[in-house]
Amino acid sequence: MYTVTHDGGLGAGLIDRRTALKTLLGFAVAVLLVYLLGAVVGWERAIERLRVARVEWVLVACGSTLLCLFAWAKTWQIVLERVGVTVAYRRLVVTFFAATFANYVTPMGQAGGEPFIAYILSRDTDATYEQALASVVVADLVRLLPFFTVGIAGLGYLLATAELTARIRPLAIALVGVAVALPLLVAVGWRFRARVRAGALRCLAPIAGRTDRFSVESVGDRIDRLYASIDLIAGSPRAILVAVGFAYVGWVLFALPLYFSGIALGAAVSIPLVCFLVPVTVIAGSTPLPGGIGAIEGTLLVLLPVLAGLTATDALAVTTIYRLTSYWFVIAVGGIATLWVVRRV
Structure with a gap:
């Protein structure tokens, strides 16, 4: 995903040519998918609706997205402090924005961008890579945690107020499945971490024998340092509780742009429904395309008419504002932050 240069420069190490080409190709495919989705509904009618959108609510949605990132950056700072890395919040916010930008534009970033984010953090702070990754x-x-609880609460609302249609039932099952399976997988992986470590090293041994870039021993040491850092973080329940509080605040602010997008067009999308839709779109967005482009839009275009009673045109207009304020706005702000990080390192 990235290359570490010998001169230690962050700018040169953020992305190599192959990743840049994959990213550009991913964006091209994703934008084409979004265009085709809109073409089915009718871009002309949607654009007419967008022209009468209330700009003040669009700006409120952007502000909510911005505050969400500030809250999640605070969560990150609290966790970092537990591994002995003290970073000024003002500096860390910029790093977090840059890391989010990298996550949003990198193919598969939404599904597994943690190593990339940890790399950025380790290059921009005093944290080691293992501390950053932990x-x-x-x-x-x-x-x-808010993702699960808010999503399940939204699903409970749907179960109490409406019968799930055949198109929605698989998404509801997927949400419940992720809510149950992921914590269980994490718990089992941590409980048997020694076996996970041994298995990872066995898989890497044949590769290590053919290259001088790493050794099985060095990878084992890095895994041990990673486990030690996670143990250190887990040893402070009070700090974790505060971090969870900021995480919940961030999730509320993360979900609200969909609600504000509806208000901007006079197309009501209730808060309980938003609680279900946003987690579902996050699951749908775990695709190889950058930022889940295409998958998230398609999911909302299917669900908004069914669950919120919107017309197809209003669904497309609401989705467009939502993605502009929750994704493309982050790309713009995060891109500026990335340039700043590259400049100051």
Whole structure:
């Protein structure tokens, strides 16, 4: 995903040519998918609706996204402090914005961008790569707690107020499945971490024998340091509790742009429904395409008419504003932050 240069420069190490080409190709395919989705509904009618959108609510949605990132950066800072890495919040916010940018534009970033984010953090702070990766992994797990609880609460609302259609039932099952399977997988992986370590080293042994870039012993040492960092973080329940609080605040702010997008067009999307839709779109967005482009839009275009009673045109207009304020706005702000990080390192 990235290359580490001998001169230690972050700018040169953020992305190599192959990754850049994959990213550009991913964006091209994703944008084409979004265009085709809109073409089925009718871009002309949707654009007419967008022209009458209330700009103040679009700006409120952007502000909510921005505050969400600030809250999640605080979660990250709390976790980092537990591994002995003290970073000024003002500096860490910029790093977090840059890391989010990298996560949003990298293919498969939404599904597994943690190593990339840890790399950025380790290059921009005094944290070692293992400390950075441990903080990112734990912060991600902390942020998943609101994802599960809010999503299940939204599903409960749907079960209480409407019968699930055939198209929605698989998404509801997927949400419940992830909510149950992922914590269980994490718990089992941690309980048998020695076996996980041994298995990983066995898989890497044949590769290590053919290259001088790493050895089985060095990888084992890095895994041990990673486990030690996670143990250190887990040893402070009070700090984790505070981090969870900021994670919940961040998730509320993360979900609200969909609600504000509806208000901007006078197309109501209730808060309980938003609680279900946003976690579902996060699951749908775990695709090889950058930022889940295409998958998230397609999911909302299917669900908004069914669950919120919107017309197809309003669904497309609401989805467009939502993605502009929750994704493309982050790309713009995160891109500026990335340039800043590259400049200051």
